[in-house]
Amino acid sequence: xxxxxxxxxxxxxxxxxxxxxxxxxxxxSVGDEMVxxxxxxxxxxxxxxxxxxxxxxxxxxxxxxAGLALLAASDHDGGFEIEIYKKxxxxxxxxxxxxxxxxxxxxxxxxxxxxxxxxxxxxFAMEGERxxxxxxxxxxxxxALFGGFTLVRSYxxxxxxxxxxxxxxxxxxxxxxxxxxxxxxRSILRTKITLAQGIKQWGNVGGLxxxxxxxxxxxxxRSLVDHIVEPIRSILIPGFHDVKSDAIKAGALGCGISGxxxxxxxxxxxxxxxxxxxxxxxxxxxxxxxxxxxxxxxVNIEGIRRI
Ligand code: ADP
Numbered sequence: 001x002x003x004x005x006x007x008x009x010x011x012x013x014x015x016x017x018x019x020x021x022x023x024x025x026x027x028x029s030v031g032d033e034m035v036x037x038x039x040x041x042x043x044x045x046x047x048x049x050x051x052x053x054x055x056x057x058x059x060x061x062x063x064x065x066a067g068l069a070l071l072a073a074s075d076h077d078g079g080f081e082i083e084i085y086k087k088x089x090x091x092x093x094x095x096x097x098x099x100x101x102x103x104x105x106x107x108x109x110x111x112x113x114x115x116x117x118x119x120x121x122x123x124f125a126m127e128g129e130r131x132x133x134x135x136x137x138x139x140x141x142x143x144a145l146f147g148g149f150t151l152v153r154s155y156x157x158x159x160x161x162x163x164x165x166x167x168x169x170x171x172x173x174x175x176x177x178x179x180x181x182x183x184x185x186r187s188i189l190r191t192k193i194t195l196a197q198g199i200k201q202w203g204n205v206g207g208l209x210x211x212x213x214x215x216x217x218x219x220x221x222r223s224l225v226d227h228i229v230e231p232i233r234s235i236l237i238p239g240f241h242d243v244k245s246d247a248i249k250a251g252a253l254g255c256g257i258s259g260x261x262x263x264x265x266x267x268x269x270x271x272x273x274x275x276x277x278x279x280x281x282x283x284x285x286x287x288x289x290x291x292x293x294x295x296x297x298x299v300n301i302e303g304i305r306r307i
Pocket of ligand 1: 096
């Protein structure tokens with residue numbers, strides 16, 4: 001029996017335009033790596049953390065907290081050691097914490113011969129998200145665990161709906177190296193919306209989900225609109241409107257804020273379009289003089305995987 005596995009934990013885009021707090025997608029070309037070992041000593045220990053300056057104490061690291069949630073629900077007598085090789089920058093808006101919390105629980109479940117369902121794993125990983133942001137949200141952890149697009153239809157009870165991804169759909173993500181405090185990006189949101197805004201938003205959510213199911217790229221593009229959160233949050237991201245309009249000119253189907261920012265994502269059909277979109281996004285930040293990272297990625301339909 002294997003007592004150790006090495007895994008790839010994908011970055012994820014949450015808050016996909018009209019799907020604020022409910023729609024997310026897993027990426028393929030950017031993610032962390034982890035090595036998880038089953039040991040006889042009880043509890044969880046983070047034995048290595050390379051690539052980012054993050055706490056290694058079990059209770060302060062999302063991988064530790066999510067792992068402890070799984071251990072508490074399991075009859076396993078021993079514990080686990082975790083090595084984390086971070087490639088996703090914390091606070092970038094592409095699910096850095098979700099990659100670690102889902103990676104820990106996915107690997108532990110494999111090493112225990114899969115006693116838990118994917119929905120159980122989402123619940124354990126959400127405890128890591130609670131540590132990272134104060135809110136146990138599932139819109140990054142669900143796509144990391146299920147792969148592809150996911151809709152969190154309901155939290156109580158938790159109901160995660162996997163959504164197929166058209167085969168030529170690519171994401172382009174640009175991460176401008178600026179700090180947007182999560183507390184700021186939350187505090188500026190309005191908590192009330194009008195009926196007219198609601199009608200537009202749920203029309204687009206339905207359109208986006210239908211477009212993904214039927215591989216209707218035009219419908220996906222028409223539906224990637226957010227009338228509620230983006231107009232407010234985009235104020236915190238310099239260059240957002242130029243990035244968006246240039247991405248659309250370069251062929252993107254749609255463009256929006258990834259997670260709570262500052263990363264900006266666009267979807268496009270085919271890798272060539274996605275590369276052109278990347279180029280157009282880079283130009284904007286070159287002109288403003290802000291450093292950036294860019295990722296072009298196919299949608300990752302598998303989610304976390306062994307490597
Ligand atoms: P993102 O904006 O990429 O989604 P997150 O919201 O995932 O960023 O959260 C990053 C926060 O989680 C930081 O405050 C960081 O200190 C904390 N954190 C704790 N453990 C980890 C970990 N293993 N990986 C990433 N972030 C972690």
